[in-house]
Amino acid sequence: MCVVLGAGRFPVSGIQYLANLTLFNAPLGVENVDVVYWTLWAELRFYGVVLALILVGLTRRRVTGALWLWLGAACVTASGVLPALLSRLLEVPVQSSWAHYFVAGMALCLVTKYGPTRSTVLLVLGSYALALHHATGFAATVADRYDEPLSPVVATLAITLIFLVMTGIATGWTRRLGRGRFVHAGALTYPLHAHTGFILFNLFADTVEPHVLLTAVIAAMGAAAYALHRLVERPLTGVLLHRLQGSPGRHKARHGRG
Structure with missing residues (x-):
């Protein structure tokens, strides 16, 4: 398209x-x-960190220690006190611009599994403070890029809301709100692509009333995402899982020979 x-x-x-x-x-x-693909490289590096933890051995103490090390490394890397070459090398696994979100998410996972402790609470609070620091600077960068004002207050409120919601989920405050349809709605975000929306706005901006166009694009993109999810992603996921895991018969035969 x-x-x-x-x-x-x-x-x-x-x-x-x-x-x-x-x-x-x-x-x-x-x-x-597509501009939204920038997250994929960040995700891959995060998976690399998780793989390293798995190879070392996942225990609560080791994960907690690794999170403190990660958060500290992010602060040091972002401070600019390190030599340029060392900073660039550390930036690959550390991701100082996004480390606070990964650390907070893993700390909240520990909260869900083991309950809150002083260490995990401090990790979340430290990550929140670092997120606010980066968000205000990022807001100014985005405002300059698109020549549009972006209030640091709005960025602060958005980050605060995200941390509150995720903390509520980790501690079980939102358990009664959990519905299967929310999971399906979340899955629909993966087929969406920013450039498709840009193209539709550019094509019809001069001929369609803005509010009508916005509503129509949201509806069309939602319908397309639903179709891709139901007709492509879910069937293909089932096939891939079957291929990767093998058929039940093969597992039984393998266990029988053992």
Whole structure:
């Protein structure tokens, strides 16, 4: 759709497309096909940290210690006191711009599993403070990029709300609100792509009333995401899981020979 209807605004080369399929296009210096893909490289690095913890051995004490080390490394890396080369190397696993969210999420996971402790509460509070510090600076950067004012107060309120909601989930405050349909609604966010919305707005901005266009785009994108999720993602996930896990018969035969 970007190529056909983008009117040259979102060109994608073959090399760029193939590099994005590997999920390692960011460290290779290849631009994302869609702006929202920037999160994938951050996720991959997080999974690398988790893999390292699994290899060491997951215990509450080890995970808690690793989270303190991670949060401290993020503060040091972001401070600019390290030599440039060392800072760039540490930035790969540390991710100082986003470490506070990963640390807070893992600390809240410990809260869910073991209950709150002084260490996990301090980890969440420290992550919250670091998130506010980065969010206000990021708000100014985004405001300059799009030449639109973005209030640091709004950024602060948004970060605070996110931490409150996640804390409520971890401590069970929201358990009565849990519904299966929320899980399905969350799954619909994966097929959505920012450039598709940009293209639709650009195509119809001059001919459709803005509020009508916004409502129509939201409805159309929601319907397309639902169709992709039900007709493509869910069936394909089932096939892949079956292939990766093997058939029940094969597992029984393997256990029988043991």
